Amino acid sequence: MSSSVETLEFQAETRQLLQLVIHSIYSNKDIFLRELISNASDALDKLRLESLTDSALAETTDLHISLEVDKPARTLTVRDNGIGMTRDDLVEVIGTIAKSGTAGLLEKLKESKDNATEAGLIGQFGVGFYSAFMVADKVTLRTRRAGTDSGTQWESDGEGTYALQAVDGLPVGTSVTLHLKPADSEDGLADYLSESKIRQIVKRYSDFIRWPIRMAAERTDADGGSSRETDTLNSMKALWARPRSEVTEEEYNDFYQQTGHDWLPPAATIHMRAEGTFEYEALLFIPSQAPFDLFSRETKPGVQLYVKRVFIMDDCEALMPQYLRFVKGVVDAHDLSLNVSREILQHDRQIAGVRRRLVKKVLGAIKDMQSKDAERYAKVWAQFGRVLKEGLLEDTDNTETLLGLLSAASTHDPEKTTTLREYVERMKDGQDAIYYLTGETRAMVENSPHMEAFAAKGYEVLILTDPVDEVWVDRVPAFDGHRLQSVAKGQVDLAESADDGKETDADRTRREQDFADLLPWLTSTLSEHVKEVRLSSRLTTSAACVVGDAHDVTPTLEKMYRAMGQQIPPVKRILELNPAHPLVTALRTAHDSGVDDPARAEIAELIYGSALLAEGGDLPDPARFTRLLTDHLSRTL
CATH class of the missing domain: 3.40.50.11260 (Rossmann fold)
Structure with missing residues (x-):
């Protein structure tokens, strides 16, 4: 029994995104199946996890993903018996993209000229469901949330609206039916009803999914008769659980590209097994290039946590510090409770030990790269050096290692x-x-x-x-x-400390005596801006520069604090003069000869302002500085 149909509009940004996904990607359309299978796998993981604390939630003895082809109807269905969704879930997850932060993808897709990059962006932003519209002119989704009695049907042609309808009698889980466009080589549309094509995509992108991916296939017997048998298309082998000697580089790369949503192979692979009081396996990857959202506040470490091959959580912050958030991979622990929470993880001594070892392994891999493959190390540092330097602020245990890198x-x-x-x-x-x-x-x-x-x-x-x-x-x-x-x-x-050009004590004393009257006067005249005026030994051609005391906050850091809303007292700095510069010697002569104070004071302001501008600083009063400069220039002509 079904209820009346409710028609809703997509959020404005979602409509733009759908049009860009449908019309701007001209190759690698195969990723739509990778993304739908990934979503189905996530739904199975969530049901398995929730069933650990609620055994009556739904049946979990045969969790799987099914691919169903209907050639006469030109439909391909991806079905799972996972957690499912409610009506409100559908509106929130599919009708809007604001909550997931995906709005930034719009500009990235507009700017991108590379098809592979565009397709990769879809995966990075987690909007894989929308990729279905690259190959389908209508998508029908039917779902029922575990623990609820009724289901919901969602349907859209991707143009601007979607229809919702309550449906009774649906099994727990989700089915996504794609009403496929005709195969078209010019548009990069393959025959996605072809068994061989589907097998190829699953093998390429989803072979390591831990749940069976099944499909009914035609079989011809020796007598020429045909029958349909259900095949499992993926190996379901946990790559990290296999000995390193049995895994090929191609398998590592495929696994990384699948889990990390990256089209490039990783710069380094770390495969490790820890045995003893706390056993775990880890398969980590250092990417070849930084994701564009590396410095977003929402970016979290990309390491997944499994317990005995049962998925626990994505982006496990307890396993990797923030400054290594670019590292991707999997950690599979043997001895943690399956219903462990994020809060418990943060304080778990065993997890803290795993984290310390993982960090040392990652930094050690970069160090090996530095000593054995300078070119690859240089590329990795160019991509992630700015993030690694954050470790010097938060990871005192590895300061020396980070400085060495x-x-x-x-x-x-x-x-x-x-x-x-x-x-x-x-x-x-x-x-x-x-x-x-x-x-x-x-x-x-x-x-x-x-x-x-x-x-x-x-x-x-x-x-x-x-x-x-x-x-x-x-x-x-x-x-x-x-x-x-x-x-x-x-x-x-x-x-x-120089071998030549050494200044004698007599030279220094004579120089200081020459400026004994000018420096106190300048310090008093510029007291609003500086705490001291002194002679410089760091200048050779400029008249002056502004410096700080050894422990002063730099002007740039001062600006950064204020930009973050942290108000700190203004720091007065030191004005250093080049005693050999003609402008400085002329000012000293004018001061010693008693030229009127206003003119000398204006020259002092100009020297200070010029020093600020030379270091890229901000003038306290740009209009006054400009007026003083033009007045003095006009008097010299």
């Missing part, structure tokens, strides 16, 4: 990055610090006034341009006994 641009070679170990090996005699400078871009760092003396004297400086660099450099005191020192902080006197 760190690769950064430097002034040594504009074409290549360098490790800290390589930097230390190139340090000058007598140099005890690893010098670095943070900034928004390499060009801004290289052109910074702070770099002038270091470049002139041949000191290598690390160029750090990731936002996280502003934070971790203050958390890490040293590497291999050498402190990390910003060239924009503290006192720098390279002449004392």
